[in-house]
Amino acid sequence: MMSSSIVRSIVGKITPDISTDPRDALIDMRLDLDSGIRQKIMEAAKQNGYVLEDNSKTPISGNPKEKRTYSILKRGNQIVLILQLPTWFANDGNNADTFGQLVYMLRTKNKRVDVRIVSKNLDVPAIVFNRLFKLWDDDYDIDAKFVPWSYIAELEKIQDNAANVFKEIFVLPNQMEISSATMTNDKELPVIRCFISYAHAYQDHFEAFLKDFQAATKNLGFCALDIWTDEKIPLGDDWHEAIQEQVTKCDIAILLVSDQFMNSEYIKQEEVARLFERKESDGTLVVALYFYTCSFAGWPVLKKNQLYKPKGANYERADQDAKEHFCYANLVQLNDCQGKKIALDNPCRAAYMMDFVAELKPQLEKIVERKRNG
Structure with missing residues (x-):
């Protein structure tokens, strides 16, 4: 959203032969x-x-x-x-x-x-x-x-x-x-609070997902999605308290399931367990997404809930995996640029996100309906 207050920062150039001091x-x-x-x-x-x-x-x-x-x-x-x-x-x-x-x-x-x-x-x-x-x-x-x-x-x-x-x-x-x-439109739309839980071990893949998800949900038309991740926690704040506040008040939770996600006791006990408690008690929408190759057979609460997986026929590489182990991370192509991993845009990833949001849309519409009915 654009506005009338603009700050532009311009970074100067240092010649190659100058001292690094x-x-x-x-x-x-x-x-x-x-x-x-x-x-x-x-x-x-x-x-x-x-x-x-x-x-x-x-x-x-x-x-x-x-x-x-x-x-x-x-x-x-x-x-x-x-x-x-x-x-x-x-x-x-x-x-x-x-x-x-x-x-x-x-x-x-x-x-x-x-x-x-x-x-x-x-x-x-x-x-x-x-x-x-x-x-x-x-x-x-x-x-x-x-x-x-x-x-x-x-x-x-x-x-x-x-x-x-x-x-x-x-x-x-x-x-x-x-x-x-834009501001007027945003104020008129019902706001849906979205909490995303993920393992920091796959930060680069997560950033690609978040970028695509934000773009795909920016103009839903019937609601405004307020997406929250732990990156929003201000420096110096109590991170546990901040996360629990979001777990308690979110309308939808998206779980990016990976091996490191599965191995995190904090995620298991303080995020996933509490979110599924809310799902049982008040119908909070909890969506588990097959984010990085892993086995969740030993985690009953996830095993009994449908995970969102890429549809093999829709993506260039997905249908090559007969065992259906293909996950979102397979669609992320990382490029090393000056020591930082940058996710390259590709049509397969975009198609995946369009499909994901399309399946999510009916659930979001139900949440909006509940909000309007009080």
Whole structure:
């Protein structure tokens, strides 16, 4: 959902021959106050009606000597934050909190924030940004994405089309109209609380599932799905208490069954057992999904409940498994990119999710009906 409050973060470039020591790494930044690119951005922003509100330096890594240059542009309720960060910072997970403080400060004053980060050195979200993206999106409704460096590189070449380039990079068309319509629609739809239980051993596969599931359920039309996973637990909070609260109040629980899922006593006792108790007592919908190859014969509560499995005829590789051991994880193709596993999109995975949501839809409609009838 788009909105009228925008924050854009721009990550600077470090030349390959520069020292990796943090203090030295701060020297050669493309987005320094006097750099040509920053000036181009300012010119383009001005042509789009933005006013420079602040142009300063601030410590963002806990060390007052390591200050980062930033600029804040405003146009009505819109905010654009231009912030320079070195690559070493983006790969240090310990910096997530300190970097987030500046964005959080702006978030507390605005209804909605979008973050766009560009860097020549970072082709995929690094550790710190990956952590922040999840925290922001889950807890503060902040949408964060990477922008190709080529977009920013165009700023070095532009002559009289600076405003258009700036608009392409930072400004989304019909932002306020889209936001208003979406917000109104979301408020009118009944909300179904969805709890997803999974084993962290297969985090990469889970992230692929969550991404596909969110996309497939975003526009159901008859309800809004509020998806909760333990990644939404704020830093420092009691994780057990947070999980139990969701187990107690969810309308639907999706269990991503795997060997590691089966081996977790906490999942067995504190999540699955309690969820099936709710299923028996108040009809809570509990859906077990065959997520990663495993045997659940020794777990009676799961054995007697139907697990969702891929339909072999529908997927390129599924029908090759005569023993029906084919699971969701078989559809996830992981690519190693700068030390991080990235799930590649593929039509088989998309087809699986469409089928899964299609089978889930009648159950969700029943939940909506119960909510409307009180």
